[in-house]
Amino acid sequence: MVRLWRSTVGKKAVMAVSGAGLLLYVIAHMLANLKIFFGARSLDGYGHWLRELAAPVFGYEGVVWIARAGLLACVLLHMTTAIQLARRARAARPIGYRHRRPVQGSYSARTMRWGGVLIALFVVYHVLDITAGVVNPNGVPGQDYRNVTASFGRWYVAVFYMLAVTALGFHIRHGMWSAFQSLGISTAKRRRALRAIALGVAVVITAGFLSVPIAVLTGVLT
């Protein structure tokens, strides 16, 4: 296992698995977000339910904290391997080309690293904003609906959010297929299908996330 961790292929596998964990979370998060269209009660109720979930066993917010710990582990592994591989890549070509023209790599493949950084910065702000409420104009725990609408009421926050989820979409588009490849699941026969699935998932997730700030900005949600 140590040898596997040391190898570039092993690191890619770790990145793929941690990415898959994060992706599952993102899907659940996006679906939960859509509850906002069913009104404040629906969203806030869901938040309450989540905090109460299995409380007799894990205590209030127990499941939430377990999930947060898992997510943090995934984020750390994902970022560690990303940074290590990026450093390796830089070391592998100390002198660059004077004239360089990419032939194949899609936009999403080429923007994985900076896109990832953008997403990471956004997540920090997003947690401070919605989860901790520190930088939220409303910032009342439990009032998820009002916190969200208040936040997106500021156009620049909404734009930042939309930018970040678009970056996330691109990240998922290449990352999801790439994970299949890194784990050796993608074959010649499956590649087209897997690429299409990755694109579909990326589009659905992006659209789902974008719908909320757009709805706030256009006044559908108040």
Next chain:
Amino acid sequence: MRLTLRIWRQRGTSDAGELVTYPMDDVSPDMSFLEMLDVLNEELILRGEEPVAFDHDCREGICGMCGLMINGVAHGPERATTACQLHMRHFADGDTVTIEPWRARPFPVVRDLVVDRSAFDRIIESGGYISAPTGSAPDAHAVPVPKPDADTAFEAAACIGCGACVAACPNGSAMLFTAAKATHLGLLPQGQPERYSRAEAMVRTHDELGFGGCTNTGECTAVCPKGIPLDTIGRLNSDLLRGALRS
């Protein structure tokens, strides 16, 4: 045709290099790219200048010796074509053509456009073979090989070891080269006994030599003169992970 060449000149591995501009007046569209460089070199020699050093040998696209970054693309603009089989008819009169060597830490520049690719030999030496000493073989028909497997193995075995994959990879990874060999041998029944240890050893050597990791961008397969497919890398990944889980 008239062309302006910008060629990377570098005396030795530890010297600094630079792009030097050479105008070419009389380029025939039927010349190969290397023949165009031959003509330039003849002129340079007669002018008392040092000719441009570049690697080449068979000039029919199979030995893998030639390798030039032409206008930022490994082996130039034509797909599935080595520099030696690239013909000048693919360029236009008046073009400026920039020619650089492969760039990767494991491929140090030896002189001008010549690089040292012996790192590839190290990868093969670490396990890119089937241990079948001379004389030990059973009859060739003793083990049938399903045709699809044989064909896919052949496709991967067509790698010429030119290094374009490394040159083009944004990460300086040699994963396509490594995976091509792992796929070729790993698909054949003769290659099964060493399949997982081979993948592990070759990837370990690949990493130790300082090549970067794969990020599945596909640049490698796009410039590969033999079109080695990207799923060879998926297969290598699978072999490596399965091998690790087994042990």
Next chain:
Amino acid sequence: MSQLYAEGTPIADERAPDGPIETRWDRRRFAARLVNPANKRRLTVIVVGTGLAGGSAAATLGELGYRVESFCYQDSPRRAHSIAAQGGINAAKNYRNDGDSVHRLFYDTVKGGDFRSRESNVHRLAQISTEIIDQCVAQGVPFAREYGGLLDTRSFGGAQVSRTFYARGQTGQQLLLGAYQALARQISAGTVRMHPRTEMLDLIVVDGRARGVVVRDLVTGEVTSHLADAVVLATGGYGNAFYLSTNAKGCNTSAIWRAHRRGALFANPCYTQIHPTCIPVSGEHQSKLTLMSESLRNDGRVWVPVLAGDDRPAGEIPDAERDYYLERMYPSFGNLVPRDIASRAAKHVCDEGRGVGPGGLGVYLDFADAIARLGRPAVEAKYGNLFEMYQRITGEDPYAVPMRIYPAVHYTMGGLWVDYDLRSTIPGLFVIGEANFSDHGANRLGASALMQGLADGYFLLPNTIGDYLVDGPFDAVDPAHQAVADVESEVRGRIKALLMVDGDRTVDSFHRELGQLMWEHCGMERTDAGLRKALAQIPALREEFWRRVKVPGEGAELNQSLEKAGRVADFLELAELMCLDALHRTESCGGHFRAESQTPDGEARRDDENFSYVAAWEHTGVGTPPVLHQEHLRFEHVTPSQRSYK
């Protein structure tokens, strides 16, 4: 002619056993003395060249436990020019049940070589052919297979049985990679030490034995000596004497020529093979010629217009005005006649003014019928990569317009003389693969070069070299030994001399001029007058070379002009011997066609009475007449007959 060379004493192959031909190899192996396994570690063998012969020999000697030092001029042993062989490899497996056998392969090869090869050698080659396929499959060579999973075969130029195993159009590549991987395994095991980008420049002979080589590191320019108990040369052929050939640019004669100068006899230098299916020359800048696999002749039909000077596009020439000359002249073999016959026929129709393409130096190879008969997908499956290659080089689509082909120098059957054990006339110097003269006589059959290279490297040399090495380890040679120092300083002197000329002509310009001269006078058709002209011109060109060549740069660095200059200097000496050999052999045989010796209908006429021998030449100095030693050929199992492919 007597002043051109001297007659020496005949030589004989003393190591080939007599008796039943089927058991000669068995008996030789049994008679050969064996080296104690513990002693092998103490014996060093130098192998120069890493093609099919050299790569497989180095790997196998390493497996046996010898200490092997392997050299190649390329940056990796995987790039030797064997890699470019396209068509396939013959083996008498008879998997097709179509009447093949060891004896038939033996017979076909002796006949194909126009009865100028040794029966013993050829029979052994045919026997071993089957083991080669087994070995290569075990190594993972991805030969073409049928749907049942068994190996596919095809028939190939000059053969009426289907005995050619292939891996699409890249058989040489796949076989070489197999040998390279076996070599890599030994390098990693520490039995073989690899010296890439290192060129052999001379042979070290101490007390009558080959004991080492002087090499130049092509990166640093450093000249060093390497000493061993035996030296194996596997450095390929000398087709680049013609400048334009299908050989790689780096292929050269220096290793065998230097060994020849040190005393190894050079056999049949004039036997060169001109391959009929190459892409024609497109202009003066041409640096090499590209072969299109001969397998194309299985389905393509060769033709030219009936009328000279007919310059209509191929598609506009009706069938009645086309001359499918091979089918017309050779009804039973048609387009599949051996290479020498197909090449010469192409030359003749072009000489008649019926050639096509630029300069009229080309004939059509037409697939229209095959596409109509088999359908485009089937043709594509069989020849797709060759068609692509043709299109890449010429810019023409061979599915739409017929290919244009013309003969080009491809292979040299001549080489250093060796006996049954592959020993040259210098004790301790072994020569294998194309570098020796052994098995192909005056003409090599398609798909036989790969067979011979691998037979020599995997199976023959490893079994015969022991009989020499059993007397070793020989007394250690002090690196300061006078013989070593002398050779080294000669090499250094030569490099210095080349750099010092500082003339006004490039190396390539001399090489091109030599090539044109050789192609004209020592190419497909040779005449007494032409060869004499060449023999007058070559020394003059050589003299001019040493007076006017310009080699820029220094010796102690990577200097590709210097590398070329050394090689061309040797070609300028070898070319003279090739022409002399061609001049003295007044018969026609195989690839050697003397215009004076032909049948009334223009076929080659052998002269068995006077020329049934191997011409082995002894060097006496540059510009001084060499000595001819004849090895008489005996035919007990195949009766020499006039080859007929009618």
